[in-house]
Amino acid sequence: MFFKKYIFGKSAVYYVETPVEGHENKTVIGLAVYPKNVKAEPEKLCLDSLVQVAFTGDEALIDYTLGVTMRNRSSTLLKVKKQTRRGNSVTTVLTDEFKNTYTHVLNYAPETGVFTTYVRYFNDSDAIRTLEMLSSFSLSGITSVKGGCRNTMGLSLSRMTSAWSRECRLKTEKFSDLGFDMSWARYGVKVEKFGQVGSMPNRGYYPFAAVGDEKFCLGVQIEAPYSWQIELYEEKESCALSGGLGDYESAHWRKEILPGESFESGKAFFTLQKDLTAVCNALVHEQERLLSVPASEEEMPVMYNEYCATWGNPTQELMLEMMDALKALPQVKYFVIDSGWYKPEDRGWCNAIGDWDINRKIFPDLSVISQKAKSMGMKAGIWYEFEVAGRDSKTFYQEDMLLHRDGHVLTSKNRRFLDLRTEEAERFLQEKLLKQLKVSGFEYIKIDYNDNIGTGCDSEDGASLGEGGRQVTEASLEWLEKLKEEIPALVIENCSSGGSRIEPRRMQMVSMCSFSDAHECPEIPLVAANVSRVIPARQEQIWAVLRGDERDSRTIYSLCAAMMGRICLSGDILKLSEEKFKLIQRGLDFYEKIKHIIRFGDIKRIDCNVEYYRNPKGRQVYVKEYEGKRLVIVHFLDDESEVKLSAKGYRLLASYTDLKYEMGEKLAISGEKFHAGAWLVEKEN
Numbered sequence: 001m002f003f004k005k006y007i008f009g010k011s012a013v014y015y016v017e018t019p020v021e022g023h024e025n026k027t028v029i030g031l032a033v034y035p036k037n038v039k040a041e042p043e044k045l046c047l048d049s050l051v052q053v054a055f056t057g058d059e060a061l062i063d064y065t066l067g068v069t070m071r072n073r074s075s076t077l078l079k080v081k082k083q084t085r086r087g088n089s090v091t092t093v094l095t096d097e098f099k100n101t102y103t104h105v106l107n108y109a110p111e112t113g114v115f116t117t118y119v120r121y122f123n124d125s126d127a128i129r130t131l132e133m134l135s136s137f138s139l140s141g142i143t144s145v146k147g148g149c150r151n152t153m154g155l156s157l158s159r160m161t162s163a164w165s166r167e168c169r170l171k172t173e174k175f176s177d178l179g180f181d182m183s184w185a186r187y188g189v190k191v192e193k194f195g196q197v198g199s200m201p202n203r204g205y206y207p208f209a210a211v212g213d214e215k216f217c218l219g220v221q222i223e224a225p226y227s228w229q230i231e232l233y234e235e236k237e238s239c240a241l242s243g244g245l246g247d248y249e250s251a252h253w254r255k256e257i258l259p260g261e262s263f264e265s266g267k268a269f270f271t272l273q274k275d276l277t278a279v280c281n282a283l284v285h286e287q288e289r290l291l292s293v294p295a296s297e298e299e300m301p302v303m304y305n306e307y308c309a310t311w312g313n314p315t316q317e318l319m320l321e322m323m324d325a326l327k328a329l330p331q332v333k334y335f336v337i338d339s340g341w342y343k344p345e346d347r348g349w350c351n352a353i354g355d356w357d358i359n360r361k362i363f364p365d366l367s368v369i370s371q372k373a374k375s376m377g378m379k380a381g382i383w384y385e386f387e388v389a390g391r392d393s394k395t396f397y398q399e400d401m402l403l404h405r406d407g408h409v410l411t412s413k414n415r416r417f418l419d420l421r422t423e424e425a426e427r428f429l430q431e432k433l434l435k436q437l438k439v440s441g442f443e444y445i446k447i448d449y450n451d452n453i454g455t456g457c458d459s460e461d462g463a464s465l466g467e468g469g470r471q472v473t474e475a476s477l478e479w480l481e482k483l484k485e486e487i488p489a490l491v492i493e494n495c496s497s498g499g500s501r502i503e504p505r506r507m508q509m510v511s512m513c514s515f516s517d518a519h520e521c522p523e524i525p526l527v528a529a530n531v532s533r534v535i536p537a538r539q540e541q542i543w544a545v546l547r548g549d550e551r552d553s554r555t556i557y558s559l560c561a562a563m564m565g566r567i568c569l570s571g572d573i574l575k576l577s578e579e580k581f582k583l584i585q586r587g588l589d590f591y592e593k594i595k596h597i598i599r600f601g602d603i604k605r606i607d608c609n610v611e612y613y614r615n616p617k618g619r620q621v622y623v624k625e626y627e628g629k630r631l632v633i634v635h636f637l638d639d640e641s642e643v644k645l646s647a648k649g650y651r652l653l654a655s656y657t658d659l660k661y662e663m664g665e666k667l668a669i670s671g672e673k674f675h676a677g678a679w680l681v682e683k684e685n
Helices: 276-290 295-300 315-329 368-377 422-442 465-486 504-508 524-531 552-562 577-598
Strands: 001-006 010-019 027-035 053-056 079-086 088-096 100-109 115-125 127-140 157-162 171-176 190-196 210-213 217-222 228-235 238-245 256-257 263-264 268-273 303-304 332-335 378-383 388-390 415-417 445-446 491-494 511-514 541-546 565-573 604-610 620-626 629-635 642-646 652-656 660-663 664-669 675-683
Touching: 001 100, 001 210, 010 079, 010 088, 010 256, 027 268, 088 256, 088 675, 115 127, 115 276, 127 217, 127 268, 157 228, 171 315, 171 524, 210 228, 217 228, 217 276, 256 263, 276 504, 295 332, 315 332, 315 368, 332 368, 332 675, 368 378, 368 422, 378 422, 415 422, 422 465, 465 491, 465 504, 511 604, 524 541, 524 552, 524 620, 524 629, 552 565, 552 577, 552 629, 552 652, 565 577, 577 620, 577 629, 577 675, 604 675, 620 642, 652 660, 660 675, 664 675
Parallel strands: 027 127, 303 332, 303 565, 332 378, 378 445, 445 491, 491 511, 511 541, 541 565
Antiparallel strands: 001 010, 010 027, 053 127, 079 088, 088 100, 100 115, 115 263, 115 268, 127 238, 127 256, 157 171, 157 210, 190 228, 210 217, 217 268, 228 238, 388 415, 604 620, 620 629, 629 675, 642 664, 652 675, 660 664
16 A cells, blocks of 8 residues: 655645555545544545546446536546655656656745645546546545544634635635535535636636635645636545636546646645634745746735726826826825727717727827826836727727637627637737837736636537637736746736636736726725635735815725735826825825835734625724734724723824724724725734
8 A cells, every 4th residue: 555644834735545444455545634643544534536536437436426526536546656755845746657757846935934835747647538527636635633633523614705806705614514524324425616618717706715714724725827626525424625727528628648648737725723813824925936027026016907997097297297297195105097098079989899909089199198107206107908908999890819618709798708729819919018018118007807608619620619718828827928028128008807717827917906896885894804714915006085075084994904915096186185185195104114014914803793895784803913013904894992901011103093092902993884994013022
């Protein structure tokens, strides 16, 4: 029996050869992770294959799984050919009798306690093999501490639901509520399979899952630029968690692999921690560790985006006036022109996207904006939605460079999608995107994407719809690399109806993302706190819309929400009084004091008792800590209750609020409807 155990930090990783019940002389190689102080007996572990793969024609190894899951098909019957450990990495090569070879890679980051894993398949046979599933990870043998490590009693599944302006809301369900109870005869499986189909990966759910009880929490997130799935699978005394690219049954993905060719899964990131909050912190710190961004991003500068002032009707004259007004706020280092700069005279901005012809009547010379920005020590930015074309554009009818499905142009209401695999689309974007950015001198691009291609698209080679969609998504990511290569200092913002394309792979390739399209609504702090669980705070760009006629408490409310990440100012910058500018300036001065906590700190508490976001009643407490300093942000929605937080051994350094509060052994804050505040405290020596 193959068995290996490796210790990484506080975790023990087990590779164990396990018999397949009901199949004589058939075994799989399983992967399990436990706290290193937990004694696990290899012969008693209930594991399935660490490589979850399916080919056309495979048999199901387990009863009642067809139509429910593609896990545990006959191709998972593998043997270890070779395994090596070098430092913090374990590489396992597995094969079968049909000359299929798999390289399973496991890397550990001691700085964060996070494992990264992926699988590379190689077809060493003489026949074409058609993949229908290849998961990025599979961890099995997951049991409850409460159940004596013999069953799943007491476990819960945590996920994050996502929708437009409702991104990454945490949902935790007990296994008992999910129906994850073993049958009396141990027959059958239970599967909770979730994910997303198409090109908006953070729609429905964010690609994250965590399983745990009061003693431990195992959490994972996956690279998921296109259709993805995660499966919680229970059979007999334990459960397994796996996921990756959406499979054939869920996302119409299959791919022919020719002899001598290979295919590699995306990466998965997992960690074993004491609780869910610690899991989220570790995964976010790992994303932060992998980031490579322009030097201008290191200081987390504040930005101003004019969208909530003009709502898609910017002009050159107005932009220059706004930039002059921003001299009163020296922390603002990015000025971004949003949608509408290309808008024809006789049509609206939304459906005219796609041609990217500058409207010379409203912008005689776009480079004037970037030149003025540089003279003010700022970077100028501009909005594009370059992967799509609107019905009022000429590009909408250029069918030779648009996506098709079953021979028909793929159309979603007023949008069609460029086939980024074509030479026509390549030439078009070289001229209308890359060259235009260079000529105009912009050093910031906001890349939006406001619809979804769904199941996928046609390919010249006759690939499945899902594979076609995956190819187009890869081409989209390649364009991010082209932009960075051609304009090295370029700051890239990832936006997609707000936060619909937040996922680890795309986020590693950009500077920031729009956290949401929640512009001015009261639930902004709730969405901002939710998103902060899954991406680095330095990448979470949060709207703070300013209005000249709003109460000071509303201004403070907006700025405090944006302090959970990157402040993106917008709104009536030309209508603010001198007193309002001073209030905003005080907020930005406070922000400078807390940036290191925002960027490097751990979330310690997100306590929100609001049930309905559109009719919010309650309050939210957000606490983050770093090196003895604590940031407390409190928002009262339709709530006037008092919040008391332990402050024993701490002293107050600074605050930004108009709420009444007292600082002693407790920080006692008196709530008022739609008021907020932020406090910076420090441990006393």
